[in-house]
Amino acid sequence: MRGSTLYSVLIKMSNKELIRFEKFLDSPYFNTKSESKELLTIYLNEQKKKGLGNLKKEHVFKLVFGSTSYNDSKLRLLYSHTYKMLKHFLIIDQIDLDHRKSNLLLADSYTRLGKTNLFQKTIEKTKEGLVQIPHRDMDYYLDNYQLERKDYENFTSKNRTTDNKLKKQLLNIDVFYFIVKLRQGCLILSSKNVVLNEMDMAPIDFVVKTINNNESLLNEHPSLAVYFHCYQTLLNPNSEEKFKKFKSLLLNNIHKYKIRDARELLIAAINFCAKKINYGERSYAFDVFEIYILGIDHKILIPNNSISPFTYKNIVSVAVTVGEYEWTEIFIKDHTDKLPAKQRKDVHTYCLAKLKDASGEKDEAIKLLMQFYSEDVLFTLGANLMLIKILFEEKYLELLTSHLEKMTVYINRKKEMSYHKEQYKKVVSITKKLLNLPPYGSKERLKLKEEIKNPTIKTLEKDWFLAQVQQKKGAS
Numbered sequence: 001m002r003g004s005t006l007y008s009v010l011i012k013m014s015n016k017e018l019i020r021f022e023k024f025l026d027s028p029y030f031n032t033k034s035e036s037k038e039l040l041t042i043y044l045n046e047q048k049k050k051g052l053g054n055l056k057k058e059h060v061f062k063l064v065f066g067s068t069s070y071n072d073s074k075l076r077l078l079y080s081h082t083y084k085m086l087k088h089f090l091i092i093d094q095i096d097l098d099h100r101k102s103n104l105l106l107a108d109s110y111t112r113l114g115k116t117n118l119f120q121k122t123i124e125k126t127k128e129g130l131v132q133i134p135h136r137d138m139d140y141y142l143d144n145y146q147l148e149r150k151d152y153e154n155f156t157s158k159n160r161t162t163d164n165k166l167k168k169q170l171l172n173i174d175v176f177y178f179i180v181k182l183r184q185g186c187l188i189l190s191s192k193n194v195v196l197n198e199m200d201m202a203p204i205d206f207v208v209k210t211i212n213n214n215e216s217l218l219n220e221h222p223s224l225a226v227y228f229h230c231y232q233t234l235l236n237p238n239s240e241e242k243f244k245k246f247k248s249l250l251l252n253n254i255h256k257y258k259i260r261d262a263r264e265l266l267i268a269a270i271n272f273c274a275k276k277i278n279y280g281e282r283s284y285a286f287d288v289f290e291i292y293i294l295g296i297d298h299k300i301l302i303p304n305n306s307i308s309p310f311t312y313k314n315i316v317s318v319a320v321t322v323g324e325y326e327w328t329e330i331f332i333k334d335h336t337d338k339l340p341a342k343q344r345k346d347v348h349t350y351c352l353a354k355l356k357d358a359s360g361e362k363d364e365a366i367k368l369l370m371q372f373y374s375e376d377v378l379f380t381l382g383a384n385l386m387l388i389k390i391l392f393e394e395k396y397l398e399l400l401t402s403h404l405e406k407m408t409v410y411i412n413r414k415k416e417m418s419y420h421k422e423q424y425k426k427v428v429s430i431t432k433k434l435l436n437l438p439p440y441g442s443k444e445r446l447k448l449k450e451e452i453k454n455p456t457i458k459t460l461e462k463d464w465f466l467a468q469v470q471q472k473k474g475a476s
Contacts, residue, residue: 006083007055010043017093018044024089036082038064100126100143107150116154123151136223136256138183141176148172175221181207182227183264189234190268204231222253230268243272247287254298262300266291270314285321292318296331307338309347316351320358328355346374350383357386362394377414381424384410388431389464397435404428423460430465437469445469 010018022044024030025037042063046055061068061075095102103126110119127147130140148169155165185204211217211228218225229246236242250269254262273288292315295301301311312335319328332355336348349368356365369387374380384407391400411417411424433448451457452465459465 004079004083006079006086007043009083009086010040018047020093021086021089024092025085030088031085033078033081035064035078036085039078039082100130103129104146104150111150111154119154123147123154134255135258136221136253137258137261138176138179139258140223141172141179145169145172145176175217175224178207178211178217179224179227182224182231183261185231186227186234186268187264189231190271208232222249223256225249226253226256226265230265233272234268237272237275243287247291251290251294254294254300259300259303262298263295263303266295266300282321285318289318289322289324296335302335302338305338306340307335309339309343312339312347313351316354320355323358325355325359343376346372346376346379350374350379350386353383353386357390362390365390366394366396377417378420380410381407381420385424385427385460388427389461392431392434392468400431401435404431419458423458426457427460430459434465434468 013021018040022037022040025040031037039060042060043055057072057075058070061070064078065071065074095105103122107119107122107126110116110122127144130143130147133140148165152165152169181204185201185207188199188201188204208228208231211224218228226246226249229242229249233239233242233246247269250265254265257265269291270288273284273291276284277288292301296315301307301315315331316328319325319331332348332351336344339347349372353365353368353372356362356368366387369383369390372380372383372387374383384403387403388400388407391397391403407424408428411421411428414421417424430448430452433444433451437445437448449466449469452459452462452469
C-alpha cells in the first residue's frame, strides 16, 4: 500500500478529512464496494500505531479478503476503486467548503428543472453573500462575473437584453483579467530565473495602457490598484514615488486578499526593500519593518500558527536594524513556540544573541554564541561570524584568536560546503590580518584595505571589515 497513489494522498490528509472520507465511504450512493471502507479502516488503525509498518500488500489483502490466496490484480482494482472514491470525495468536500461554487451548481440545476423562481432566489442570495465577504481579490471578480452571466442568460431568455446587466458582466471579467495579468507580470519581474527579453510582455503592457487610459478603475477597485502599483514598482525600481504608492495601497488594502495572495504581495514588497538595503539604501529597513508588522498582525506570515525560521530571522534582523529592541524582545517571546520544533532552539538562540548584540548587551551575546551549535552548517558559521565581530569590537582579542583556530578546524572538517568554504576561510584570513595590523598608517593597512575592496573577492561583511581597517589611527 505504501507505494500506491492512494497512500500518498491519504498520508497528507488531516484527521478531520479522513473522518469525513470514512463517512463518505459509508454511503452506498457513492461507494458500491464495502472493501474500500475496510481498506481505509486498516490504514486508520495503522496510523494510530504511528508506524504504518504492516501495510504490506499481502498483509492488506489477507485482512480485506480473508484467507483467499493473494491476488495482485484484485488488490490493485480495490486500490483503484478506493482512489476513485477519494478523488470524488475531495471534489465534493471542496464544493461543500465553497458556498458560492455550490450555489452556482444549484442554480444550474434549478434552471434545468425549470424552477426560475428558485434560480433567482439562489443567485440573489449568493450575490448578497459575495458583497458581505471582505475579500476583493481576483476570485471575487470571477465569481461576480459568473453570477452576472447566469443572471444575464436567465433574464435574456425571457426579456429583451439590457445594457446595464451586460456592463456589469463585462466589468467584472475585465477587472479579473487585469488582476491576473498584472499578478503574472509581478511574478515575472520578481523571479530571479526569468530572462525578460524571452517573455512576451505585450498582454501585460496592453493592460497597463488600458488602465492608464481609464484611471477611474484604480479608484473604484483598490485591489486592482495594489497589483498595478506593485507592477509599476518592480518595473521602475529606482522610483521611490512608485514604491511609496504601492506600499500605502498595500497597507490599507491587505484585508481585501486571501492569505495566499496577501503573502505573495508582501513578499514582493519585502524582496524589493531587501534589494534596496543590499545596495546601501538603509532607509528601506523602516519600510520593510512596517510590512513585516502588517504580515504578523494579519497572520499572513504566520499561517496555521507557524512561522518559518527564515522569516523569523529576517524579522528579528530588520527590527534590530531599525532599533526596535523592545518590540523584538516581545516578538521573540511571543513567536518562538511557532517555529518548527527541530530548529526552534537554534533559531531562538541565534536571534536572541543578535538582539543582545544590537542592544549593547555584548557579554550576554557572547555567552549565547560561544555555546551555539547547529546541525545546519551555514547557520553555525553565521553565528561564528557574528561572534567574530563582537569579540573584535569588544577587544577580546585572545578569545577571538582562539575562536578563529576552532573555526578553521570546523571549516576544514566540513566537506560539503562548496563555495561557502572559501568565503568563510576568507573571513578567518582577513580577521587574522586585521588583528596583526600595526596601529598606524602602513603599507600593510593599505594592502588589506585593497584586498577587502577587491570586487573579484567575495568577502562576507565587506563594509564591516573596511570600517575596522579605517578606525585605526593613520588609516588610509
